[in-house]
Amino acid sequence: MTIHDSSETPPAGTPTTGAPRADILGDEEALRLRGDFPALHQSVNGHPLVYLDSGATSQKPSVVLDAERRYLETTNAAVHRGAHSLAAAATELYEDARVTVADFVGARDDEIVWTSNATEGLNLIAYAFSNASAGRGGEAAERFRLGAGDEIVITEAEHHSNLVPWQELAFRTGATLRFVPVDDEGVITAEAAAAVIGERTRLVAFTHVSNVTGAISPVADLVRMAHAVGALVVLDACQSAPHLPLDLDALDVDFAVFSGHKMLAPTGIGALYGRRELLNTMPPFLTGGSMITTVTMEKSEYLPAPQRFEAGTQRVSQVIALAEAVRYLRAVGMDGIAAHERSLGERLLAGLADIRGVRVLGPLDADRRTGLAAIDVEGVHAHDVGQYLDDRGIAARVGHHCAQPLHRRLGVTASTRASTYLYNTTADVDAFLEGVAGVRSFFGEA
Amino acid sequence: MGSPELANLYQQVILDHSKRKKGFGLAEGGAAESHQLNPTCGDEITLRLHLAADDTIERISWEGAGCSISMASASLLSELVPGLTRSEARERIALFRELMRSKGEGVEDDEPLGDAAALEGVSRYVARVKCAMLGWVAFEDTLSLSS
Ligand SMILES: Cc1ncc(COP(=O)(O)O)c(C=O)c1O
Numbered sequence: 099m100t101i102h103d104s105s106e107t108p109p110a111g112t113p114t115t116g117a118p119r120a121d122i123l124g125d126e127e128a129l130r131l132r133g134d135f136p137a138l139h140q141s142v143n144g145h146p147l148v149y150l151d152s153g154a155t156s157q158k159p160s161v162v163l164d165a166e167r168r169y170l171e172t173t174n175a176a177v178h179r180g181a182h183s184l185a186a187a188a189t190e191l192y193e194d195a196r197v198t199v200a201d202f203v204g205a206r207d208d209e210i211v212w213t214s215n216a217t218e219g220l221n222l223i224a225y226a227f228s229n230a231s232a233g234r235g236g237e238a239a240e241r242f243r244l245g246a247g248d249e250i251v252i253t254e255a256e257h258h259s260n261l262v263p264w265q266e267l268a269f270r271t272g273a274t275l276r277f278v279p280v281d282d283e284g285v286i287t288a289e290a291a292a293a294v295i296g297e298r299t300r301l302v303a304f305t306h307v308s309n310v311t312g313a314i315s316p317v318a319d320l321v322r323m324a325h326a327v328g329a330l331v332v333l334d335a336c337q338s339a340p341h342l343p344l345d346l347d348a349l350d351v352d353f354a355v356f357s358g359h360k361m362l363a364p365t366g367i368g369a370l371y372g373r374r375e376l377l378n379t380m381p382p383f384l385t386g387g388s389m390i391t392t393v394t395m396e397k398s399e400y401l402p403a404p405q406r407f408e409a410g411t412q413r414v415s416q417v418i419a420l421a422e423a424v425r426y427l428r429a430v431g432m433d434g435i436a437a438h439e440r441s442l443g444e445r446l447l448a449g450l451a452d453i454r455g456v457r458v459l460g461p462l463d464a465d466r467r468t469g470l471a472a473i474d475v476e477g478v479h480a481h482d483v484g485q486y487l488d489d490r491g492i493a494a495r496v497g498h499h500c501a502q503p504l505h506r507r508l509g510v511t512a513s514t515r516a517s518t519y520l521y522n523t524t525a526d527v528d529a530f531l532e533g534v535a536g537v538r539s540f541f542g543e544a
Numbered sequence: 545m546g547s548p549e550l551a552n553l554y555q556q557v558i559l560d561h562s563k564r565k566k567g568f569g570l571a572e573g574g575a576a577e578s579h580q581l582n583p584t585c586g587d588e589i590t591l592r593l594h595l596a597a598d599d600t601i602e603r604i605s606w607e608g609a610g611c612s613i614s615m616a617s618a619s620l621l622s623e624l625v626p627g628l629t630r631s632e633a634r635e636r637i638a639l640f641r642e643l644m645r646s647k648g649e650g651v652e653d654d655e656p657l658g659d660a661a662a663l664e665g666v667s668r669y670v671a672r673v674k675c676a677m678l679g680w681v682a683f684e685d686t687l688s689l690s691s
Contacts, residue, residue: 143547143549144547478612479610479611479612480585480611481585481587481610481611481613481672481675482554482611482612482613485550485553485669485672486546486550489546489547489549489550490546496585497584497585497586498585498586502586505586511586511609512585512586536545539545540545540546540554541554541559541612542559542563
């Protein structure tokens with residue numbers, strides 16, 4: 099399944115190389131894959147672990163852990179510094195990883211900048227705009243300059259990581275922050291966006307897939323509206339890159355971010371995608387070693403992208419591990435993963451609809467969302483729901499999932515979220531449903 | 545339905561207090577007010593301290609929203625404090641904090657905590673200790689603010 103939207107823009111394709119398998123992976127295959135994930139084989143509170151919190155962070159297969167360890171045991175060296183054999187080998191692995199990851203998301207390798215996580219990527223963009231607004235970057239950086247009268251547009255569905263950095267950018271530059279309100283289902287619509295994006299809009303930042311509702315955004319519509327007024331588009335791909343075939347080039351966004359830890363890689367590694375001509379004219383955020391050409395005591399010249407955004411000694415082992423994770427995902431096939439999660443999501447929605455006193459946040463149509471569901475249980479706080487589930491070995495996320503405005507809009511302060519991935523089965527979904535079905539009576543509500 | 549540990553966490557007295565909250569609803573006046581928020585889950589409590597003429601605690605009144613543990617804990621606190629002197633109140637808070645930090649071990653004598661001792665089960669769940677402490681931290685804050 100390729101995820102894009104209904105407008106006439108060409109569909110986002112599958113990755114450009116390799117041979118992704120198109121068949122749906124089913125329970126049997128998911129169970130087989132589960133054998134690759136050591137953390138999934140344990141008991142929690144006397145029950146076999148049912149891990150339904152991959153939306154927060156995924157578990158890691160042995161091949162990824164092994165790749166990181168192997169690199170550290172055999173090759174470890176600083177990259178882009180020094181000429182000894184290990185340094186050369188490390189640099190090659192590091193840059194090969196960039197090609198692998200770029201290819202996976204439909205980008206060219208010099209359009210991928212390593213970051214610690216998506217949050218850092220978003221801050222990198224915001225600070226680059228800020229630095230340009232303070233006059234850095236010369237004439238070439240004109241399009242990143244913001245001031246009074248300019249507008250930054252985000253949406254009400256954003257994760258705090260795609261919200262707070264823009265608030266701060268607006269405060270620093272005098273630009274105005276506006277948001278696209280979501281509809282009653284918590285969904286970003288093209289109509290609502292059309293009412294907000296206008297002549298003054300300089301930047302539009304929004305999520306591809308909501309981490310609360312799983313709703314898939316009308317990317318092509320928003321991109322078209324933004325580009326029509328000359329605004330740049332930032333896509334938060336945190337919840338799409340791990341779960342759906344992604345082609346950033348076809349989606350025609352200007353920037354995108356994602357985090358490795360949500361896609362089978364370790365923490366501490368993420369990526370920023372930026373169109374080449376933008377990255378090469380954007381002033382840097384973090385500055386220091388490894389991102390310069392010439393340094394005098396007065397001033398410095400910077401390398402082209404991506405190096406100009408990778409100051410300081412880099413997180414090489416995590417980069418190597420992320421490339422291994424991407425190879426793993428590719429070997430399984432993103433189409434199959436997406437189809438599998440969609441069917442788990444459908445089962446989740448259908449099952450939840452049958453439980454009294456449970457409200458699913460977001461659209462109720464499985465076609466419009468990924469394989470996750472956040473719920474409100476009438477009369478029982480999410481923390482208590484989560485505690486009850488944990489007692490049965492079920493790991494679900496409770497709280498506001500770093501999306502307070504969206505929760506507020508949907509009339510709740512917190513929710514309980516089950517999110518699936520390639521290693522989950524219908525049995526996991528059923529365990530969750532059975533758990534949820536028992537919650538209200540346990541807490542004396544039914 | 546749940547494990548013995550879960551049943552111990554959610555004892556009937558706790559579930560009762562979470563539904564029929566004592567001291568709920570902010571009363572007029574008061575010597576001090578404190579607002580406490582648990583940012584990880586959004587639990588929130590606003591609590592007012594009402595003092596008698598002799599500076600003992602007449603009662604507390606509060607409002608807020610949150611999980612059953614945070615609500616029950618504030619309710620149980622409301623039952624416990626009327627008539628206490630400031631120093632007795634501080635002793636109770638210290639004892640409750642010790643109980644919450646006991647990791648399921650309990651304290652030697654939890655008698656001074658009255659029914660609030662039923663929250664002992666919370667101490668096994670490190671992530672929930674903050675929930676149980678929310679109202680008590682607000683209460684402690686009002687004691688400082690009013691002295
Ligand atoms: C939609 C979305 N955006 C941004 C983030 C932030 O990712 P990270 O914390 O890895 O930077 C997350 C994950 O928590 C997310 O789900």
